[in-house]
Amino acid sequence: MGRYTHRHRALSRAIRRHLSIAALAALLAAPAAWASTYRWVDERGGVHYGDTLPPQYTNRGHVELNAQGRVIRRIEPAPATADERARQAQEQAHKETVAREALARQRRDNALLATYGSVQEIDAARARTLTQEQALLDNLLALRRHTTSPAELERIDGMLAERRRSLTEAGARYDADRARYIVLTAGR
Numbered sequence: 001m002g003r004y005t006h007r008h009r010a011l012s013r014a015i016r017r018h019l020s021i022a023a024l025a026a027l028l029a030a031p032a033a034w035a036s037t038y039r040w041v042d043e044r045g046g047v048h049y050g051d052t053l054p055p056q057y058t059n060r061g062h063v064e065l066n067a068q069g070r071v072i073r074r075i076e077p078a079p080a081t082a083d084e085r086a087r088q089a090q091e092q093a094h095k096e097t098v099a100r101e102a103l104a105r106q107r108r109d110n111a112l113l114a115t116y117g118s119v120q121e122i123d124a125a126r127a128r129t130l131t132q133e134q135a136l137l138d139n140l141l142a143l144r145r146h147t148t149s150p151a152e153l154e155r156i157d158g159m160l161a162e163r164r165r166s167l168t169e170a171g172a173r174y175d176a177d178r179a180r181y182i183v184l185t186a187g188r
Helices: 012-035 082-116 118-145 150-184
Strands: 039-042 047-050 064-067 071-076
Touching: 082 150, 118 150
Parallel strands: none
Antiparallel strands: 039 047, 039 064, 064 071
16 A cells, blocks of 8 residues: 555656756746737728838837736837927927926925824924014024124024024915914814
């Protein structure tokens, strides 16, 4: 019971060589089975499919399909004139700008939601920041009253202008954050 009735024999050297060659051939042919299929349209509107794209159709636009027939990549036709190329480049630049702005807006929104748990927290942070800015402004005003040097007065006046601008910008930034937070959390 449980014993094999046939004895195991080693394969001959010639059979092993043929098997090795067959395995190597199968491995080399496998990438061809995984290769993309191309779909293109000829001058008369006829749709064609093939493993390789004829060179005359590379600039006319085509679609690359995977083994299941799904679109992997869509190549648009190359523009014929310099004006078309410039227009397409401008459109592409505009699309990229819009995408970057949307990503930046999403990041700011995520940071805003992660930083504050309520509108009251934003108001409290605004009050703290404006109090600190006002204290710095008051200190500069006191320093200015005790300064007699014209060069020092000019330097302090520059710092006062910067501090006032910073105070205004901080208030506007918190007001914008508060308004955006209300919009983002309206559905909650």
